[in-house]
Amino acid sequence: MTYARLIVLLLAFEVLVTALVGLGIYFGFTVFPYMQPSVSTASGNVVQSTGFNATIPLYMPSLADLKVPYTYLKQGGQSWGIGGFVVSAAILALQSFVRGMYLGGLKGWAWNAKKLPLFACGRRYFKDMLKWTVFQTVLGVLTIYLTAVFIPFGLLLIIVLFVYSLTPYLIVLQECSCDEALSRAPRLFRRNFGRLFPLALLAFLCTGIISAFKASAPPWGYAVPLLAYACVGTLLIGALMRNLATGLKLDRKTVPEPLFQEVQMSGLSKVVILLLVPILVGSGIFAASGRHLSAFQLGSKQRLEGISYNANFSDVFYSSEQRYTAYEWKMEDYRISIKLPDLSGKRRPADLRGVADITWQINREVRTVSGNTTMISVEPVTYTSRLMYRLVRETADDGSVYYSSINGSASILPASEHPHDPLSVQMMISGDGNQIYVLQYPTRFDSSQVFRVSHDGKYLLTGTSQVNPNDFHTYWFSAKQNNEQLFDFSSAKNRLNYLQSFNRAYTALACAMQEGDGRMVVEILESLRRAGVQVKTPDRDEKAWTEDLRGRYEGASLQETLKLLTRAGVQLGYEAHELTDQSDDKIGVYRFAISFPQGMYDITYKESKADGKLLSVEVKDASI
Structure with missing residues (x-):
């Protein structure tokens, strides 16, 4: 039962750290040393490092030893x-107290199977354990910085730490102060190195096997190492203390009996301790998922409808040599429930945080059994997920404010989604809070290359990924989504587009016209004229083109407008046919139509059949 009490103590401390790490991500403070820069693996689990992590458990087992993350949040x-320093100092002080409880209780169990009062052990050894924690932390920080400057210095400090690593055990075994234990630790280490080496090899083997489970799907990647390492690590540290006690006796050193009387436990207490093990593991799973953060989102949430868009390898993307991005749009049952502060005033908070419920689409494997054959396909399924976010205030090019998760955090809280690929998210909210964007993408990809914000901080203009662009989906939620807002969005997007080559520039011209962007239309036409291409179009300036093109959507529903705008962002959106009566062996003449709710335009162009050089472009209102 002494062993079970120590396991419960370890689990309780690890669950507390797990909850604090989640709070640190949510409120924006670091919990040292338990929060490390994370790396996302192809399995979708957020881990601090990948691969085989074998180690020697010292003082008390911790998930940080195995590089197992304390949370699935990004x-x-x-x-x-100030918050980070205060919380980190408090947790290190608490760790020192718990370490005194743990090693004191372990001494009684390893020595003569006595059940010592753990709280009394914590008070007895707290001061000296705290001194060791400060010594270890300072030396550890110096090791990191000196290794970055000159590797041999860092290696030297690592050796020093290792030589003094038996100090906490001496504090407990010999009931001495931290200063005395530090002076005795190097000699004890040298004399017992051979005795402890086989135990160290066993520890490497056991911890290596346990660390392999961190790649498991949630929640097992957290729960299995948590429980297994607490049990196995305690057995290993108990064996270490017995070996050290034996070594001290052989050296004729004093190993005092435990200072405390054994505590008596009732049958009910034993049952409660055993029941606490699964309860604490379950609590750890709950905290690692970040669901405890929902407690900070009391009250009603605003519900907003949304649409989605994604950039793909469209015709205009290829013809512009990957310099022109257009989108494929979808209007489904997308919505988000979110609680935001009032952002209508001039004063804006430094960050926005909360938990939102989002209904979107995720790709799932669908298995269809037909006789002896099982067909596996990947299909989009509408699903409601929960997102945790902390968005940091950013400044757009024109000085406007917006909020982004790039320097903050946004995560999907693990539930029963089971997507085909593990997913990650980025979020962005305009400064006035009226535009909310959620970028969904596979965890194995980097989103920083496609996360682009408009010059006024109002729109998230997702770029075209060079790898699997169709896997990047942006969801746009707004209280008032209409055609005018779509045109404003497209105009902001086109400020980031330009033409690298003028051959096939008629594709970009068609896209700009379809998107109702008179500025981009005039810019493309002027570029063609400067390149020597014959251009014949109605004589209009930017404003006139914009009014005419957007006016052709008058009365159209949002869904109809999105369907037409999608033609700009897909392949074969505009299919040209050759005018054989005007073509010859050297020059081809082609025509395609741009449809609008009210009328259409024809674009006729000539290009060389030898090298594809564009020779002329004519834009004509086909509705006249």
């Missing part, structure tokens, strides 16, 4: 401040 960069 961790941003280190966020230091």
